Amino acid sequence: MLDALGDPTRRAILETLRTGGPCSVGVLAERVPVSRPAISQHLKVLGAVGLVQHESRGTRNIYRVHQAGLGELRSWLDQFWGDALQAYADHVRQTEEERK
Amino acid sequence: MLDALGDPTRRAILETLRTGGPCSVGVLAERVPVSRPAISQHLKVLGAVGLVQHESRGTRNIYRVHQAGLGELRSWLDQFWGDALQAYADHVRQTEEERK
DNA sequence: TTGCTCGGTTAGTGGCAACTTACCGTTCGT
DNA sequence: ACGAACGGTAAGTTGCCACTAACCGAGCAA
Numbered sequence: 494m495l496d497a498l499g500d501p502t503r504r505a506i507l508e509t510l511r512t513g514g515p516c517s518v519g520v521l522a523e524r525v526p527v528s529r530p531a532i533s534q535h536l537k538v539l540g541a542v543g544l545v546q547h548e549s550r551g552t553r554n555i556y557r558v559h560q561a562g563l564g565e566l567r568s569w570l571d572q573f574w575g576d577a578l579q580a581y582a583d584h585v586r587q588t589e590e591e592r593k
Numbered sequence: 594m595l596d597a598l599g600d601p602t603r604r605a606i607l608e609t610l611r612t613g614g615p616c617s618v619g620v621l622a623e624r625v626p627v628s629r630p631a632i633s634q635h636l637k638v639l640g641a642v643g644l645v646q647h648e649s650r651g652t653r654n655i656y657r658v659h660q661a662g663l664g665e666l667r668s669w670l671d672q673f674w675g676d677a678l679q680a681y682a683d684h685v686r687q688t689e690e691e692r693k
Numbered sequence: 694t695t696g697c698t699c700g701g702t703t704a705g706t707g708g709c710a711a712c713t714t715a716c717c718g719t720t721c722g723t
Numbered sequence: 724a725c726g727a728a729c730g731g732t733a734a735g736t737t738g739c740c741a742c743t744a745a746c747c748g749a750g751c752a753a
Contacts, residue, residue: 499599502741511677518700531742533701552699552750558677563670570667577611577658602711618730631712633731652720652729 494566497542502527503535507544507558515548515557594666597642602627603635607644607658615648615657 497503502525509524510516518536522529536556539545544562547554597603602625609624610616618636622629636656639645644662647654 495595495598495604496601498595500741501596504595507673511673514681514683519698527741528743529700530702530744534741537701554700557681560674560677563674563677567670567674570663570670573607573611574660574663574667577660577663581614581657583614600711619728627711628713629730630714630732634711637731654730 494542494544494562494569497538497544498566500535502531503539506532506535506539510545510556510558515555517553517555519553521556594642594644594662594669597638597644598666600635602631603639606632606635606639610645610656610658615655617653617655619653621656 498507505525506521509521513524518529518532521536522532525532536545536547539562540547542562543559543565545556546559547556549555598607605625606621609621613624618629618632621636622632625632636645636647639662640647642662643659643665645656646659647656649655
């Protein structure tokens, strides 16, 4: 998930799909400065983690961003946020007690 | 930001700081299966993007997760989410009109 | 069917980044 | 002041991954 978002090219693909709406692989290859096979490989990765969804229309595949992956990221972030605050509070309390 | 979160070892460091609370570099090196210099380098990266904060206490540096970076990630995610929905709605409306 | 376009797959290469080893500055205890 | 512990930095190596070139299958039009 975060591994998928770690690559700048994959983020550029997502950005293109976000701002321009769903489009085909060929169009993506025109807008993102890498070859078409590279686009395919990145779309495979993005699809595996649920960040992208595709729909066959004739010979061309239309890709769009998929909210499922974004939702997973959001819940992960919320959990991380809460736990970090909790752990920090615990740590403060613990060091307070050690000071006594 | 997302580049920093793209590395598994860095996520392990954050996970350790999250669950165990703030701790020193040496302790982190014990809990995460990499050498101490590697920990230092990763902490440098995490600190550069505001995901981690450190505080010198004697010779040892205590690191903890910093909410600033998490907040930035959250706002980015929220914006991305909204724009994706908007772009999708636009695309649906556009294809509807093309169908006529 | 034949030709054409679109796109996924494979093989191979190059570059980057994560890791370790060695070194050095800093700070505390004795 | 001396030694030890802690941690950041430099240099060097290795492994992985992003990329391209070449190939192949699938669907549409003539």
